[in-house]
Amino acid sequence: MALWQYGLLFSTALVGGALAMLGEEQARKQLPTLLSFSGAYLLAIAALELIPDVFGQQSNASPGLFLLVGFFIQLLLEGLSQGVEHGHVHVHRQARYGYAIQIMLGLGLHALLEGLPLGAGAAGAMDVGNHVHGDHLLFGIALHKLPAAFALGLLLRSSGYSTVFVWSCLTVFGLLSPLGAVLGEVASIDPIWRTRILALVVGSFLHISTTILFEADGSHRHGISVQKFVVILVGMLVAYFTAH
Numbered sequence: 001m002a003l004w005q006y007g008l009l010f011s012t013a014l015v016g017g018a019l020a021m022l023g024e025e026q027a028r029k030q031l032p033t034l035l036s037f038s039g040a041y042l043l044a045i046a047a048l049e050l051i052p053d054v055f056g057q058q059s060n061a062s063p064g065l066f067l068l069v070g071f072f073i074q075l076l077l078e079g080l081s082q083g084v085e086h087g088h089v090h091v092h093r094q095a096r097y098g099y100a101i102q103i104m105l106g107l108g109l110h111a112l113l114e115g116l117p118l119g120a121g122a123a124g125a126m127d128v129g130n131h132v133h134g135d136h137l138l139f140g141i142a143l144h145k146l147p148a149a150f151a152l153g154l155l156l157r158s159s160g161y162s163t164v165f166v167w168s169c170l171t172v173f174g175l176l177s178p179l180g181a182v183l184g185e186v187a188s189i190d191p192i193w194r195t196r197i198l199a200l201v202v203g204s205f206l207h208i209s210t211t212i213l214f215e216a217d218g219s220h221r222h223g224i225s226v227q228k229f230v231v232i233l234v235g236m237l238v239a240y241f242t243a244h
Helices: 003-020 024-055 063-081 097-125 134-158 163-186 191-214 226-243
Strands: none
Touching: 003 134, 003 163, 024 063, 024 134, 024 191, 024 226, 063 097, 063 191, 097 134, 097 163, 097 191, 134 163, 134 191, 134 226
């Protein structure tokens, strides 16, 4: 991976955290729009690029099984992160540090895992038909990290943690996906396991993106506003035109 790619993964977490610091009320208003766009982009990239990529590589890698495993791993991690990945902000006033550590553990493991195929892809894991799909995964992760960091910063700030502690958590969160990419580059991962790791990440993306879109109405009336519908459509169109 190039230096700018590591920088992109790290900076999106800081940008998302900075947006959360603008003001709690304003931040909460902007979060659904950011989530709707990122969820639509993630789902479209998964359908258009990543799933065909995974199933077009190693037929003996059991990609379908590992995609399902990735889906359920994400389901378990959200028990720790409390759904911060898809914008849930469960504020605990005057919470102890154990609560923040629990959130960071679930969110951090997910961030580390999603960075692994980026590093493994540097060795050619995402080259299919002479077309490199790694950038689509990179941008999908970056767009996902922005609202996730937004929600993380808002949750920690609203729960009463100090500014220094909040920025420390955001910095760690920003570093974990680049760290996963580094591990993917330096580790000797054979092609079958590179495919399986990518399938795990795609499974987690499917869980996150579909959860975001199912909750896009925000009112649990099985409806969706015109604004959010347009944002979702734009997210999918951006994915389509960048993938072709």
